[in-house]
Amino acid sequence: MKILFASDLDGTLIYSRNSMGVNVAEEELVEVEKINGKPYSFMTQTSHQALLNIGSSAFFLPVTTRTQAQYERVTGIFDGAASPQYAVISNGAVILENGKPVKEWSEEIRQQCISKKTVVETLLPLIKRYFSEEWVLNIKQADDWFVYLIIDRAGFPDDKLASYVQVFRKIGWSMSLQGRKLYFMPESITKAGAMEWVKARLSAEYVVAAGDSLLDLNLLESADKGFLAVHGEAFRNNAAISSHIQITEQSGIKAGEEILAHVANIAQQQG
Ligand SMILES: [Mg+2]
Structure with missing residues (x-):
C-alpha cells in the first residue's frame, strides 16, 4: 500500500531551543536549520535517523506554515537523502513540486480568497x-x-x-x-486541501499525519491516522478531535521521536 506521511515541521518534527522543552544532551541533537549563520532548529539523532528510514516505506510530505524562503532554510532534515518530491508550504496556499510552486494550485486558492x-x-x-x-x-x-x-x-x-x-x-x-x-x-487556505491534492497526485492510499497547532487539525482530521503533540496549541485549547487522532505521551522534542516511531510501525504494518 502506498503510504503518505504528511507532517507539520515546527513543534512536531523540528524544535528550536525554546520549544524543545526537555533537557536533551547536546550530542543527541542534529542541527536542521541555521538563521543568520546560527543554529536554530533541531531534531534528535533518533528522530533524524527515523525520518530518513521512513523514506523507504512511506512518502514523506512536509506540511508547513513556513513560506518558501523559510522552508528552504530547513535543509538539515534531509541531510544524507534527497529532499522530498513534494512539500506543502504557506499553510497549503503553495505546493512545491521538485522545489517549484505548482501554479494552477495557488491560482485556484487565490481565486477562492478573492471571492471570499x-x-x-x-x-x-x-x-x-x-x-x-x-x-x-x-x-x-x-x-x-x-x-x-x-x-x-x-x-x-x-x-x-x-x-x-x-x-x-x-x-x-x-x-x-x-x-x-x-x-x-x-479559511480557504488549509493544510488538508493541499495534502489531498498531493495524495491524489501520488495515488497514495493511506495517510498518516502529525501536528501540534490549531492549523494542523484539519490535516489530522483528513488523515487515516493522526498524531497530535501533547505540548501544542491544539491540545492545550481542548480542541475537539476524532478517535483516529492519538495524543503523544512525550512532549517537546521527544514527542517528535515518539511520532516517528509510530509512523515507522504503521508504515511497516501497512506497507
Ligand atoms: Mg507546528
Missing part, C-alpha cells in the same frame, strides 16, 4: 484597529497569503484570545497562536 474577500489587503486595516497594543511588535505578511503578528508573549492578554477568534472567524479568518506568532489565516 479574505485577502491580506482587507485584513490589514482591521488588524491595525484591533491590535495597536504594545505587545504587537511587528506585523508580517507571508507572500501576500496571510498575516502574522510577532508578539511580546508576556504582554499578550490570553483572556482576550477567544473573543478575537470569534470576531475574525465571522469574516473568514482562522487564528492560531504559536509561540511568539499570532496567525490570521484565510
Whole structure:
C-alpha cells in the first residue's frame, strides 16, 4: 500500500531551543536549520535517523506554515537523502513540486480568497484597529497569503484570545497562536486541501499525519491516522478531535521521536 506521511515541521518534527522543552544532551541533537549563520532548529539523532528510514516505506510530505524562503532554510532534515518530491508550504496556499510552486494550485486558492474577500489587503486595516497594543511588535505578511503578528508573549492578554477568534472567524479568518506568532489565516487556505491534492497526485492510499497547532487539525482530521503533540496549541485549547487522532505521551522534542516511531510501525504494518 502506498503510504503518505504528511507532517507539520515546527513543534512536531523540528524544535528550536525554546520549544524543545526537555533537557536533551547536546550530542543527541542534529542541527536542521541555521538563521543568520546560527543554529536554530533541531531534531534528535533518533528522530533524524527515523525520518530518513521512513523514506523507504512511506512518502514523506512536509506540511508547513513556513513560506518558501523559510522552508528552504530547513535543509538539515534531509541531510544524507534527497529532499522530498513534494512539500506543502504557506499553510497549503503553495505546493512545491521538485522545489517549484505548482501554479494552477495557488491560482485556484487565490481565486477562492478573492471571492471570499479574505485577502491580506482587507485584513490589514482591521488588524491595525484591533491590535495597536504594545505587545504587537511587528506585523508580517507571508507572500501576500496571510498575516502574522510577532508578539511580546508576556504582554499578550490570553483572556482576550477567544473573543478575537470569534470576531475574525465571522469574516473568514482562522487564528492560531504559536509561540511568539499570532496567525490570521484565510479559511480557504488549509493544510488538508493541499495534502489531498498531493495524495491524489501520488495515488497514495493511506495517510498518516502529525501536528501540534490549531492549523494542523484539519490535516489530522483528513488523515487515516493522526498524531497530535501533547505540548501544542491544539491540545492545550481542548480542541475537539476524532478517535483516529492519538495524543503523544512525550512532549517537546521527544514527542517528535515518539511520532516517528509510530509512523515507522504503521508504515511497516501497512506497507
Ligand atoms: Mg507546528
